[in-house]
Amino acid sequence: MDLLALADFTLVARHEGFGRAARASTRPKATLSRRVAELEASLDLRLFERGGRALKLTEEGRALYARTSRLLLEMEEATAAVASGGEKPRGRLRISAPLLFSQIAMGKVAAEFALAHPQVRLEVTTEDRAVDMFEEGIDLVIRVNPAPDESLVGRAFLHDRLVVVAPMGLERPAKGAPVPAVVRSAADRSGWNLKTAQGPVTLEIEPVLGLSSLIMVRDAVRAGVGAARLPISLVSHDIADGTLVTWGDVDAPDIALWALYPSRRLLSARVSAFLDTLKRAFPQGTFEELAAYVGR
Structure with a gap:
């Protein structure tokens, strides 16, 4: 495959037109058009929709551009790195x-x-x-x-790792009693399996608030709405200063x-x-x- 034709195709696709690509590269518009046409002929594919003012990539053109643009950029960077005596992030x-x-x-x-x-x-x-x-x-x-x-x-x-935390004053209920819970989804009604010093524990939950962000879940627990499963990194400061208490680690992969x-x-x-x-x-x-x- 002709790498120069691929480079010209990528140039035209990036600038969304032969005229803009020609002005950006100071190369003749006719040359760019000819090379892209030769590439299309060699691939037996239409890479651009040429109707109207705008030049749009076909589905095949978008797929090719997604791959060639990155490869050509890496080649340009490698050449520049060799020329400058070392590769610097740019x-x-x-x-x-x-x-x-x-x-x-x-x-x-x-x-x-x-x-x-x-x-x-x-x-x-x-x-x-x-x-x-x-x-x-x-x-x-x-x-x-x-x-x-x-x-x-x-x-x-x-x-x-995940832990179950609760506001101060909310005690872990006796076996079988549901826990008021703040969850990521209001449809989440499954119990929580915990690892504690006394052994495994399963808590039944009653979702009282469903939120889409763990930041919001933590803030709701801080406000006293209920308990929640949260990453310990998100609540370790609250546990350390006594704002929240932990009931145990969630029995789940780290x-x-x-x-x-x-x-x-x-x-x-x-x-x-x-x-x-x-x-x-x-x-x-x-x-x-x-x-x-x-x-x-």
């Missing part, structure tokens, strides 16, 4: 992170990264869903307890936050630098470090 870095971590820590992590690497344009989106990194152009994702995925590599950088990137790509300087930022923020990866990092 360019665009897109990260997807889960809601809770974004709310309590990502702003500070992102700020530290931006100050250390001013030539990188960092963009962070908040997604609890498993984004398609290849289709959506994401360089790195942070996921909670991710399922094995051969297309991704990375490491766990933080560990946490929480692990992973930073993942595509295995088929070279590890870029941007991604490597962000991984280093996470390592400096959480050197041991414990919930105590996260709680201390976030503060009150």
Whole structure:
């Protein structure tokens, strides 16, 4: 396949038109049009819809652009790194992170990264869903307890665990009596299985409030509405100062936050630098470090 034709296709797709691409690259518009047409002929695919004023990618064109744009960018960066005698983080870095971590820590992590690497344009989106990194152009994702995925590599950088906490004055009820509970979903009515010093305990719950954010759940528990299951990093300060009490650990796998990137790509300087930022923020990866990092 002609790499120059791929590069010209990517240029036109990025600028959404032959005229704009020609002006940006100072190359003849006719040359760009000819090379894209040759690429379409070699692939036996139509990559652009050419009707009207706007030039739009076809479905096949979008799929090709999603892949070639990243590969060509890596080639450009590698060439620039060799020419400059060393690879420095620069360019665009897109990260997807889960809601809770974004709310309590990502702003500070992102700020530290931006100050250390001013030539990188960092963009962070908040997604609890498993984004398609290849289709959506994401360089790195942070996921909670991710399922094995051969297309991704990375490491766990933080560990946490769930506990049941309650406001001072709300006593753990006798066996069989329901607990007024603040839950992530009002439809959640299953019991809570706990690990305590006295052995396993199952608590029946009566949801009194359903909220979509764990930050809101914690604040409702602080206000005295009921008990809740929460990451200990989110409530360790409240437990330490006696605002909340813990009834035990939830009998569930510990929480692990992973930073993942595509295995088929070279590890870029941007991604490597962000991984280093996470390592400096959480050197041991414990919930105590996260709680201390976030503060009150």
